[in-house]
Amino acid sequence: MARLLSYANAILEATDQAMALCQEVVVLGQLVDTRAGIFGTTTGLVDKYGVDRVQDFPVSENLMTATAMGAALAGLRPLIAHQRLDFMIYSLDAIVNWLALWRFKSNGKSAMPVTIRAIVGKGWGQGPQHSKSLHTWFAHLPGLRVAIPATAYDAKGLLLESIFGESPTIIIEGRALYSMTDLVPEEPYRIRFGRAVVRRKGSDITIVALGMMVPLALRAAAILEGEGIDAEVVDPRTISPLDRKSICDSVSKTRRLLVADPAWRSFGTSAEIIASVTEATGNSLVAKPVRVNLPDSHTPMSAALERKYYPDEITIANSVRSMMSGKELVVENR
Amino acid sequence: MELNHRNIISIGQYQDLEIAGHSEEILLALYGQMLRLRRTEEALHREYHPADQMRCPIHFCIGQEAVPAALSLLVRGDDYLFSHHRSHGYYFAKGAPMRELFAEIYGKETGANGGKAGSQDISHSDSHFYSGAILAGAVSIAVGAAFAFKHQRTQQVSISGFGEGATDEGAIWEAMNYAGKQKLPILFVIENNRYATFSDQLKRQASDNICERVRTFGVRATRVFGNDVVKVYSTLHAELEAQRKGQGPSLVEAYTYRWNSHVGPEDDSINNYRPPDEIAFWKDNCPIKLIEEKLLDAGYLTDELKRRIETDIAAEITENFRFAQESPFPADINWQDANWASASPLADALLSETEGDVFDHTQAEARLGPY
Numbered sequence: 001m002a003r004l005l006s007y008a009n010a011i012l013e014a015t016d017q018a019m020a021l022c023q024e025v026v027v028l029g030q031l032v033d034t035r036a037g038i039f040g041t042t043t044g045l046v047d048k049y050g051v052d053r054v055q056d057f058p059v060s061e062n063l064m065t066a067t068a069m070g071a072a073l074a075g076l077r078p079l080i081a082h083q084r085l086d087f088m089i090y091s092l093d094a095i096v097n098w099l100a101l102w103r104f105k106s107n108g109k110s111a112m113p114v115t116i117r118a119i120v121g122k123g124w125g126q127g128p129q130h131s132k133s134l135h136t137w138f139a140h141l142p143g144l145r146v147a148i149p150a151t152a153y154d155a156k157g158l159l160l161e162s163i164f165g166e167s168p169t170i171i172i173e174g175r176a177l178y179s180m181t182d183l184v185p186e187e188p189y190r191i192r193f194g195r196a197v198v199r200r201k202g203s204d205i206t207i208v209a210l211g212m213m214v215p216l217a218l219r220a221a222a223i224l225e226g227e228g229i230d231a232e233v234v235d236p237r238t239i240s241p242l243d244r245k246s247i248c249d250s251v252s253k254t255r256r257l258l259v260a261d262p263a264w265r266s267f268g269t270s271a272e273i274i275a276s277v278t279e280a281t282g283n284s285l286v287a288k289p290v291r292v293n294l295p296d297s298h299t300p301m302s303a304a305l306e307r308k309y310y311p312d313e314i315t316i317a318n319s320v321r322s323m324m325s326g327k328e329l330v331v332e333n334r
Numbered sequence: 335m336e337l338n339h340r341n342i343i344s345i346g347q348y349q350d351l352e353i354a355g356h357s358e359e360i361l362l363a364l365y366g367q368m369l370r371l372r373r374t375e376e377a378l379h380r381e382y383h384p385a386d387q388m389r390c391p392i393h394f395c396i397g398q399e400a401v402p403a404a405l406s407l408l409v410r411g412d413d414y415l416f417s418h419h420r421s422h423g424y425y426f427a428k429g430a431p432m433r434e435l436f437a438e439i440y441g442k443e444t445g446a447n448g449g450k451a452g453s454q455d456i457s458h459s460d461s462h463f464y465s466g467a468i469l470a471g472a473v474s475i476a477v478g479a480a481f482a483f484k485h486q487r488t489q490q491v492s493i494s495g496f497g498e499g500a501t502d503e504g505a506i507w508e509a510m511n512y513a514g515k516q517k518l519p520i521l522f523v524i525e526n527n528r529y530a531t532f533s534d535q536l537k538r539q540a541s542d543n544i545c546e547r548v549r550t551f552g553v554r555a556t557r558v559f560g561n562d563v564v565k566v567y568s569t570l571h572a573e574l575e576a577q578r579k580g581q582g583p584s585l586v587e588a589y590t591y592r593w594n595s596h597v598g599p600e601d602d603s604i605n606n607y608r609p610p611d612e613i614a615f616w617k618d619n620c621p622i623k624l625i626e627e628k629l630l631d632a633g634y635l636t637d638e639l640k641r642r643i644e645t646d647i648a649a650e651i652t653e654n655f656r657f658a659q660e661s662p663f664p665a666d667i668n669w670q671d672a673n674w675a676s677a678s679p680l681a682d683a684l685l686s687e688t689e690g691d692v693f694d695h696t697q698a699e700a701r702l703g704p705y
Contacts, residue, residue, distance in 0.1 A: 022684065026485065052485060053485075058508070058512060060508035067512070069478050070480070075482060076486075093471050098466065101673075103675065104672050107451070109457075121702070142673040143674060153693065157688070160681070160685055164678065167675045175700060176700050179697075179699075179701070180697045180699070182692070188686065189687065215693075218693075218695030222695070222696075
């Protein structure tokens with residue numbers, strides 16, 4: 001039975017079910033044991049499972065990650081959560097020098113099934129230290145899996161798949177998505193990594209959208225439909241591994257590619273996707289590929305500047321129109 | 335007088351090693367473990383260049399045998415041990431096999447990690463032995479194992495061996511704070527050999543007072559002369575027993591010295607960072623020699639027994655060089671499998687498959703604020 005759940009409640013339900021299914025699942029994070037519960041995603045768990053399994057943690061992000069790693073080595077299934085991804089950066093040594101390469105350097109004999117949730121802020125002046133989505137950094141590292149779920153349905157399935165998988169995983173959650181609802185099955189289910197989903201079928205252009213850009217891309221597609229442009233929207237859901245085949249299959253059909261990635265433009269996931277498609281399909285595109293990203297700039301606080309900083313459905317629709325007409329679009333701030 | 339690396343030389347000849355109250359069996363085992371480690375390191379050091387087949391950095395631990403030898407008699411099979419890059423002694427302490435160490439250093443398929451890790455990153459997961467070269471990172475992971483042991487209410491102890499150099503890194507202090515606060519079953523063992531590569535502790539830290547500092551975090555701490563293997567053994571023994579009774583974390587700081595260069599067989603004295611009288615003091619107070627004299631005096635060790643121990647060790651080393659040299663190199667590597675797990679048995683058992691997301695894209699984004 002599926003029913004409407006918000007993105008935040010889908011995360012809470014996945015965590016609750018994981019803890020009920022398996023005694024080894026523990027949740028660590030700052031204030032996970034409070035009523036606020038990381039924007040509602042851990043609320044009430046401490047009452048159900050106790051402080052042994054739902055533990056507030058000191059503001060020691062590096063140690064928190066390493067604690068999860070050592071605990072995983074000794075048989076637990078730790079889930080850790082960061083209220084803002086920016087704080088997680090303190091744990092780069094744990095992630096880059098140890099977690100990502102643990103399986104490799106043990107020659108496959110040792111595993112660290114750790115799941116790390118990191119929330120990316122957007123809006124209300126979150127500014128440069130509360131809004132960075134560094135999914136590309138983590139996807140660059142061998143040994144990690146990186147998910148960027150856009151819907152409540154995916155948030156639940158990918159979280160469960162991560163907790164009960166064998167490779168360490170980072171899940172990037174868009175705070176802007178937290179209240180959005182979706183039909184979510186009650187049972188504990190999995191969404192496999194590396195399987196993109198076609199969220200809207202179309203024949204004229206492929207829009208690959210990630211995380212917070214997915215609803216915007218779908219809205220842009222709805223606007224364009226009224227103009228006779230039939231856009232296909234592909235959501236990779238995970239970027240490591242990345243389902244290059246599904247993206248290439250779509251582009252082979254539409255022969256146009258726009259990538260909407262809620263991150264800085266240069267050296268990013270959108271560049272990787274365009275490179276992957278052009279490597280696979282050569283010069284079969286009929287329009288130059290286009291990226292819709294955040295500018296190569298840190299996030300401003302002022303609402304007036306935020307509006308310029310974050311692309312919306314109009315930005316995407318305009319880019320698509322330009323690609324369809326063959327006219328170059330002059331975009332500010334890019 | 336509290337021991338430190340500046341006043342220690344004034345001891346001259348160390349006289350306090352006391353074997354009374356310890357069984358002949360334990361004392362000979364401590365001696366045998368140290369000798370095996372010493373001869374192994376000497377052999378690797380000797381063979382490193384002529385053969386040039388050990389193509390990885392090796393941080394030799396000659397002079398620092400006492401701590402790992404003592405641990406080897408004290409750790410349980412299910413204890414976890416996390417070591418720094420000067421790892422061979424700790425590898426032996428957990429009972430991991432010499433043949434897999436040698437083969438690993440030679441980069442062979444039969445190595446502990448199939449030649450992927452080498453000396454400074456070696457692990458032997460069946461023995462719950464792990465190491466790494468980025469200092470405090472391994473200490474933090476050891477805290478996590480201790481977290482699990484407390485959570486699972488076992489009597490296992492997580493043992494974290496590191497040098498005073500690692501205490502320069504902030505991660506150590508996050509670890510001390512949390513271990514103390516949560517009363518975790520973790521034993522921190524510092525081998526204070528004074529130098530981080532070529533840098534004196536007091537070039538890097540305001541005081542040589544690590545024990546004092548960790549006590550403020552609720553971690554018991556003891557300093558010992560780290561070349562007195564009996565004292566090291568007794569101290570670690572008491573602390574491990576306390577840990578198994580749930581008495582919370584502790585740290586033992588053993589003052590010791592590496593005889594060789596920081597890394598490799600080359601001489602690094604061109605950096606002129608260690609005074610000759612200091613080196614002479616530590617060689618005069620060799621951890622093996624200190625106990626050997628007492629064992630000979632007590633009649634526990636005879637020339638005949640010593641010859642037998644030496645012969646056995648030499649044969650073991652020769653045999654393991656042969657094994658490493660004759661083992662094949664890794665034939666090929668699957669980069670994907672080497673880095674990511676493909677199977678997920680637990681997810682297979684617990685989760686169902688489902689498809690059919692019907693996301694409504696017309697909804698508004700979450701309204702943030704006021705924070």
